[in-house]
Amino acid sequence: MRVTPNVKLFAWRLVHEGISVKAKLNEKLPHVSSLCPRCQSAPETPMHAIVFFPEVLQIWNSSPVASTISRDPNLKAWDWWSQFMEAEKSKPNFRIKSAQVAYLLWQIWLVRNTLVFEDQRQEPGEILSQAILLEEEYWRYHFLRPPSL
């Protein structure tokens, strides 16, 4: 995948349920609440943190992959990712779209951490444009041109 190594590693950890969300911490440390630190209304699973948290879903809904991603809240990260790949792989711009998803996942996670650890919020629109910017930087650096759809 055409993304920076940190983004690739993060996507790998996400689909293997390896990111440190509250629900996972709670399994090892029962005194840590499993609730989502942002909405306090559901356990913070990887998918809740990255896709289904309402503000985050708003970002996905306005993203270039809005029509493809699954909104099934019972999906595990691996199945969510696989369904996306399956739906997109035969379409044009597959590489660009999968990279966009990876950057968006990464950006959403960074923003979640900023909120949890530094108590700072970011607007959903800002998050989306930052993810697109990161991806464009990668393309400029490696291919000397922005991604073209």
Ligand SMILES: [Zn+2]
């Ligand atoms: Zn939540």
